[in-house]
Amino acid sequence: MSGKRSIFEDVSETSKLEAVQPGMIDRGRGGARRGIRVWLMALFVLVMAMIVVGGLTRLTDSGLSITEWKPLTGAVPPTSEVEWQAEFDKYKQIDQWEIQNQWMELSDFKSIYWWEWGHRQLGRAIGLVWALGFFGFLIARQIPTGWTGRLFLLGLLGGAQGGIGWWMVASGVTQGEGMVAVASYRLATHLGLAFVILGFITWYFYMMGRSERDLMQARRAKEAKLFGLSTGVLHFAFLQILLGALVAGIDAGRGYTDWPLMAGQVIPPDPLVLEPIWRNFFENAGLVQFIHRCAGYLLFAFGVVVWLRGRASAHRQTQFAFNAMFCALLLQIVLGIVTVLYSAQWHIAITHQLMAVILWALILRARFLSLYPIATSVRGHSA
Structure with missing residues (x-):
């Protein structure tokens, strides 16, 4: 314990003061x-x-x-x-x-x-x-x-x-x-x-x-609505990835190479031809690709809603993360269409799959910054 100090001691000439200790977190x-x-x-x-x-x-x-x-x-x-x-x-x-x-x-x-x-x-x-x-x-x-x-x-x-x-x-x-x-x-x-x-x-x-203390402080500014929406996009994207695997597993991407129709129809011919009916959802090339396409349209629509909400974030880096996520989603949909039009040629199909990885990481980035936003000053610098 330090000794007593005189009330007349000049604070400016105080001998070595103990360094300020950082938080214990x-x-x-x-x-x-x-x-x-x-x-x-x-x-x-x-x-x-x-x-x-x-x-x-x-x-x-x-x-x-x-x-x-x-x-x-x-x-x-x-x-x-x-x-x-x-x-x-x-x-x-x-x-x-x-x-x-x-x-x-x-x-x-x-x-x-x-x-x-x-x-x-x-x-x-x-x-x-x-x-x-x-x-x-x-x-x-x-x-x-x-x-x-x-x-x-x-x-x-x-x-x-x-x-x-x-x-x-x-x-x-x-x-x-x-x-x-x-x-x-x-x-x-x-x-x-x-x-x-x-x-x-x-x-x-x-x-x-980021440090544990930084994460704890950032979480106080969590954007709950945006975090929930980005979690929804994450789950929806995961479902679409699984549907894409079903398409790939039966080479369904090579069966119907027109777009936006399938064999000139909105719904492909004979969507429930297999018995029992549940097999069609795994093994009927037309139905499996149709479901994958429809899920893609819905994911895009939901992505637009989430992107617009993300643009309204109070944090600049969070806004940028949602912009990047949406750009990747848009590119992935274009690649999906091109994959169909070119009968799933291997180099296009692999690019489509690789883009799914990039989109996955960017969705996670947007979700992460919704939960742990990085505060910025009025001038736009990180706090």
Whole structure:
């Protein structure tokens, strides 16, 4: 405790005063936030690449070329002609080869094998990057308070994604069932979980960019209405992504290449031709594409409403985030139309899928700034 001071002491000549202590909110919570953000960004890029490679694997009909799931030993590809022939013989036992690819020689099989092997190898790389980063920060005690469970969740979801990936592939590795592709609903589940993982990574990246004290203070200025609307857009976009996966799973994007009509009609012909009726919503190319189109129109209309509300935000960076989100949504709809008109050519279809990732991140950014706005001064500088 400091000693008594004279009432006549000149304050300007006071000896060393104790430095003002910062608030206690962030004490002991900092951790390696910058390093973790770099790690999260690396995971984001890898998962985005995984989505693109997965799309190319589907577009090249390569997903069933590896008929077994070997998480560890499968990392080593065939190294001799004998091993290659053994893999090819396994492939010859499934329906896809029997019905669709009997024309293939070993050299043709190798080309589709490398696509699927690369897709699985990228999944292993993501798991390794997550493990090295998570356990490295954990051992070094650099994970901020309250973040261990969140970052561990990414690993759990990644492990589940590997299992769901095989569950998806197994639906097409059949004998005598007439299956030449994976089940579309399983493909939708696989892609949907990829976007969930991407969503968590993105959200954590945004949160790690600001201190705990800053986030607590910013939340007091939360724009609840805007946050609710952006959450609605997020959920609607996720539904549209799942519908897009159903379209891709049955190649429905190549069946009706006119727009805005479908085969010259508003509603495509024979929308409920399959029995039982529920199968049409998963397997009828015309109906599945029609639902995807209608959902796109509704998402655009809802996006306009949310964008107009976002423009009225009191925070400049929040306004910019909603402008960016709307521009991405507009571009994505144009790409969707072009994809249909050009019969889902692989380079257009992949661009459409990649744009979905960008739109997803921008929706999350707008939602984040609705919850944690960045205050700006009258002159427009961050407070």
